[in-house]
Amino acid sequence: MPRTVYSPEHCLQYLEQYASKEIFAIGLILGQMTDARENVIHLARTPEEKGSEIGIESNYGLDKSEIAKNLSSVSEAWIADHARHVTRMLPGGMFVQGIFVTSDEDVFEDPNCFSKLRSTLNHIYKGLSINEYMFGNCPYSNERLILHMSTSTKVLTCKSLEVGGLNKNTTLKPVEWKFSPKALSWQRLDCYYEFDEIYPVIVKNSGVSVKNQFQQILESAHKIIESSVMFIDGELKDGSESLDQLIKKKKTKTNTKLTQNEAPKSMHVSLFVPYENTLPETVEYLECEGSIHFSGVVSSSVFIYPKATVKEAIAAVKQDIVRSLASRFTMHCDALIDDNLLPEEKICFNEPPRRVLVPVGSLYLCDYLFPGEAPAEALLSVRELLDLKITETDVICDVETPADTSEFDALDRDASSEELLATPQEASQFMYITGLCFAMLVLLVSIIIHYYDGIIQVLSKIFPKS
Structure with a gap:
């Protein structure tokens, strides 16, 4: 039985706008796979490559001679980089499911075209595997979609190909692609994860790297x-x-009914971390130069096919929180000029980008804005990465509020007096000396108790009773 994929009808219109003008186009297929059904949510054309640079910028002013006209002129690395940036914008449970092509070539019969498509899909797979906490690759299947519309015949064909394996003779499998005239209803799940943790800054001979430190923090948060x-x-x-x-159970209890066109309300997801009252057998003491305090709330909005299971929904929420943290850490590190974590100041405040929501059909994807950036910045990202045109009013910016720096300002004033701050070495010595004095006191008391009777007898001889 062939694999079946469902997509909204606007995806067909999206392909036809390029095929009708006989324009070569290549891009990403974005969707969600569950045990119940596989749904495609959007097709995003890859922007034109600007020179040899790899980034998110597209060059809309390129001459026609410089624009890719066929598969052979496409850079696999460029498309893989596009997939990496788009993955940051996807909520948990959504993935890059494959690539689409509009061309006059028979991409499935031409050996050169097929080799190019396979190489491109493997580039995307490897690129998304670099950072495991981005959850770039769908964990349910290694098969990726190839959707082709011929610009000459307007015939649409979809097949799947396994990626990531060592077998280079992977065969194509047929896929049945169905378009739904009605917009698919999604179940929304909202979760707010409070992030309030303190991590030590470990000193190494090679210095302290921001990326390495954040990677360790991300690993701890993921666990x-x-x-x-x-x-x-x-x-x-x-x-x-x-x-x-x-x-249905909830509506039965409340004796209310949903109309056919009424979207179900959002479900609220609460996260409870179990307390483990266990200590390791051996304690490792490490030299620390300082600490990092992460504080704030991560907003998570996940959209799931209503017939998906609770297990799949919870997995998507967890993916979304970790993916959001990984995206912010990566963007924050890329924006830093110096990779050294230890600042010259005693206290340093950094605010990573905050999350905003952007509409795509009947659901929302996300983008990230740095402090001081306006919603117009999100419009540029959405246009280049998702090939969508939206307005500033469409961007929802209040899911996360900017950081409150009043507490930091107070700490900064307190830190201005260096004599009040003990260095890590001084603090370590003080704790060591305090522990030594206490041990000597305990030893003295135990000696007195142990030899109490003997001491009383000696004192009675020296000082006899009158």
């Missing part, structure tokens, strides 16, 4: 989030239940 228990609308749900079953 905490994966071990957490999630409640939907305040209740622990059975992982095998589907989301639409939960909605």
Whole structure:
């Protein structure tokens, strides 16, 4: 039985706008795969490559001679970089499912075209595997889609190809692509994860790298989030239940009905981290030069096919939180001039980019704005990376508020007096000396108690009773 993929009808119109003008185009297929159904949400054309640079910029002013006209002139690395940037904008549970092409070539029969497509998909797979916390590759399948529309015949063909393996003789598999005239309804799940952790800055001979330190913090956060228990609308749900079953049960209890066109309300997801009252057998003491305090709330909005299971929905929420943290850390590190984590000041305040939501069809993807950036910056990203035109009013900017720096300002004033701040070495010595004095006191008391009777007898002889 061939694999079946469902997509909204506007994806067909999107392909036809290029095929009707006989324009060669290549881009990404964005979607979600669950046990119930595989849905495509959007097709995003890859922007034209600007010179030999790899980035997100597109050159709309290129001469026609410089624009790619066929598959042979396309850079696999450029498309893989496009997939990496787009993955940051996808909520948890959404992935780059493959690539689409509009051309007059028979990409499945021409050996050169097929080799190029396979190489491109493997470049995307490897590029998204570099940072495991971005969850770039769909964990449910290694098969990626290739959707082709002929500019001459307007015939649409879709096939799948396995990527990431060592077998270079992977064969194409047929895929049935179906267009839905009605917009698909999505179940939205909202979660707010409070991030309030303090991490030590470990000193190494080669210095302290921001990226390395953030990678360790991200690994720790990932373990905490994966071990957490999630409640939907305040209740622990059975992982095998589907989301639409939960909605029906809730409506039965409240005796209310949903009309056919009414979208279900958002479900609230609460995250509870289990407390582990265990200590390691051996404690490793490391020299620290300082600490990093992460504080704030990560906003998570995930859209799931209503017939998906609770287990799949919870996995998507966890992916979304970790992917959001990984995206911010990467963007923050890329924006830094100096990779050295230790500043000259005693206290240094940094604000990573905050999350905003951008509409794509009947759901929302996301973008990130640095402090001081306006919603217009998100419009540029959406146009270049998603090939969409939206207005500033479409961008939802209040899901996360800018950081409150009042507490930092107070700490900065307190840190202005260096004599009040002990260095890490001084603090270590003070703790060591305090522990030594206490041990000597305990030893003295134990000696007195042990030899108490003997001391009383000696004192009675020296000082006899009158």
